[in-house]
Amino acid sequence: MKLRRRLGIGVRRQRQFVRAMEVGLVAMLVGGVLLRDTGMIVNAALALAVVQLPAVLQRDYGLVVDAGLTLWLTTAVTLHAVGTLAVGEWSLYEAVWWYDHLTHALSASIVAAAGYTTARVFDVHYDAVRLPAPFMFAFILVFTIAAGVLWEVLEFLLARASTALGGSAVLVQYGLGDTMLDLVFNTVGAVLVATFGTAHLASVVEAVSDRLGGRSTDP
Amino acid sequence: MDATPVGETLRDARVNAALSWTLLASVAAAAAASAVADPVWAGLAAVVALLGAVPAVVRRSLRAMLPFELLALAALPVLARAFDLPGPSQATAYFAVAAVALVVAVELDAFTAVEMNVPFALLFVVVSTLAAAGVWAVARYAVDVLLGTTFLLPPRPATEAALAAVEEALMVEFLLSTVVGVAAGGVFELYFRRVARPRDRLPGVERP
Numbered sequence: 001m002k003l004r005r006r007l008g009i010g011v012r013r014q015r016q017f018v019r020a021m022e023v024g025l026v027a028m029l030v031g032g033v034l035l036r037d038t039g040m041i042v043n044a045a046l047a048l049a050v051v052q053l054p055a056v057l058q059r060d061y062g063l064v065v066d067a068g069l070t071l072w073l074t075t076a077v078t079l080h081a082v083g084t085l086a087v088g089e090w091s092l093y094e095a096v097w098w099y100d101h102l103t104h105a106l107s108a109s110i111v112a113a114a115g116y117t118t119a120r121v122f123d124v125h126y127d128a129v130r131l132p133a134p135f136m137f138a139f140i141l142v143f144t145i146a147a148g149v150l151w152e153v154l155e156f157l158l159a160r161a162s163t164a165l166g167g168s169a170v171l172v173q174y175g176l177g178d179t180m181l182d183l184v185f186n187t188v189g190a191v192l193v194a195t196f197g198t199a200h201l202a203s204v205v206e207a208v209s210d211r212l213g214g215r216s217t218d219p
Numbered sequence: 220m221d222a223t224p225v226g227e228t229l230r231d232a233r234v235n236a237a238l239s240w241t242l243l244a245s246v247a248a249a250a251a252a253s254a255v256a257d258p259v260w261a262g263l264a265a266v267v268a269l270l271g272a273v274p275a276v277v278r279r280s281l282r283a284m285l286p287f288e289l290l291a292l293a294a295l296p297v298l299a300r301a302f303d304l305p306g307p308s309q310a311t312a313y314f315a316v317a318a319v320a321l322v323v324a325v326e327l328d329a330f331t332a333v334e335m336n337v338p339f340a341l342l343f344v345v346v347s348t349l350a351a352a353g354v355w356a357v358a359r360y361a362v363d364v365l366l367g368t369t370f371l372l373p374p375r376p377a378t379e380a381a382l383a384a385v386e387e388a389l390m391v392e393f394l395l396s397t398v399v400g401v402a403a404g405g406v407f408e409l410y411f412r413r414v415a416r417p418r419d420r421l422p423g424v425e426r427p
Contacts, residue, residue, distance in 0.1 A: 115346075122339045130334040135327070139343070146349035149393050156390040176372075176386045180360045183353050 014067040021078040022051055028081060039084060047081040063207045068200060069113075076106040100178070101185040108144050108189030113201055115143030116193065120205040125212050137194045144190035148183050232282045239284035242294045243271045249301035257300070263315060264297040270322050277330050285322065288410070293318035313348055313396045317403030320347035337411045341404045348400030352393055 025048050032040030051074050054065035080103045083092040092099045119139050123131045131139065250264035271290050274283045284290075296315035300308065324340040327333040335343065359371035371389070373381035 128336040129339050132332045135333045142350040143346050145353045146346040149349045149353040153393045
């Protein structure tokens, strides 16, 4: 099931959206430099780096990432970056209660997609691996929840390292309840991918498997 | 794979089954004994015992058991806890969880349409251990919020400092589960390379 067909957005329009968001991120980076705002610079730079990923994969590995996937990825990181923009005390993350949940579900959906692709590549590439749909559904959920836990660990270690160095945290942990809700909304993103997203990823799976060469037997 | 003497002994289904059933009986006894005093660990022990009995039930044969050392990986932490042996309990718990994930991987491979090779099974184990830490945290939190218990949260009314301490402890637990999950993956990888492929010893499973 291709979301694009349901939404009726053409490939050209999707590329335009991606360009527009990239321009926005560049503007945020420039703004960060002008305002000497470290958080703004880091968040914009990281977002820009992630957004380049499909192009890099295509150039270096010949992986064709379709326009819909690129739009999905770009939207996720842009929404996060924009959310961290603070005007005085005001930011989308602070002002809109569901904004954090939205970005978490979206970025979790990217992680879920990566988990699905990994498992599918195993499935396609190795004769000894067979992962039927019900197992795949469960694996996507487990993979995404695990990535959420790993993310919390990284946030924690980063915060520790940055306070130890006397700086302020680039990524803020807002407290226990928030952490729990993050984990729950990560799972929501994973369920969406497990249910609707897998068709989108067929071309990526095929491309990665092709890169790895023909089917191999158990190592 | 060249068969070491130990491997030869264990490849005998009867010896293996006897050892495995002994382990399972001990685990079941530990579960029953600690059901009231230590319900969480009793639950984990019960899961190990039930999963361990799956091959015998599915194959309808007392001899169809998992390799005994695989069961031992899952059973030993549970037994150590039951007998109050020393050791960092949280790390032991996550090692047990990783071993349970490995047992699940082997049984899925043996008894369902799912087939895994060793690298994928290891990925499955590491990912499952981390996910278990996450699900377990959310479950404790949800029960605490709904029922007013203190599995994770401090007694109410909670001070900011108490909440921060709980969050810090949880982050350390997550970190621990990550380290133990990956370490367990390493141990299992050695086990598969050095000792045995469980498939070779599960009766009724075709060898690849």
